[in-house]
Amino acid sequence: MSVIVSLSACKKDDPKPDACESGSFKATVNSELATGSSFNNTLVKGNSAGANGKRMDIRATDNEGRQLIITFTDLSTGTNGDGVSTDAYIPFDDVTTGPENTFLFTIIEGGVS
Secondary structure, X not given: OOXXXXXXXXXXXXXXXXXXXXXXXXXXXXXXXXXXXXEOOEEEEEEEOOEEXXXXXXXEEEOOOOEEEEEEEEOOOOOOOOOOOOOOOEEHHHOOOOOOOEEEEEEEOOOOO
């Protein structure tokens, strides 16, 4: 499986606050375009295996009912702040020491609630 994801974002101090209201989520999965039509994003702060950190899930549901989820786990900034670090992230499968910032892409097929 191959996946290419395109996200749009803005900062809290963006001079055009309305631009932050209409983001987009597009992913190409096995050469098929999936575009998010509804969103449910979360930020969780806590302690996992003795490390303080944050996990941000960017979750979109496409018109076919598939949930497309990108998970960023930020262990470099502890539980400070309202977002995740912009430091480098590695795929979850490449973790070697445990405290790396990781990302994971998940697809849940339609019909699952």
